[in-house]
Amino acid sequence: MPNENLSGLIISLQKEFRDFRKETNENFNEVYSKLDNHTASLISLENTVGFYGDMYKMNKDKIDNHEKRISVLEAK
16 A cells, blocks of 8 residues: 555656646746847847947047037137
8 A cells, every 4th residue: 555655656746747847848948039039139239339339430530520620610
């Protein structure tokens, strides 16, 4: 009789573990899909900000010239 109770308990624990593992995998898949979406968005933002930073560096001389001309016009 104790062996039957023990084997029943083991079978019950195996079933609970399988259910828990399945639920955990589903939750992780959902989290990973959200992270993938957020990662793609962040990479896009980093590329955009980097592009504007590079354009600013390339056009800094022109920007400074415009600022000098504008300050002269504002002074008048």
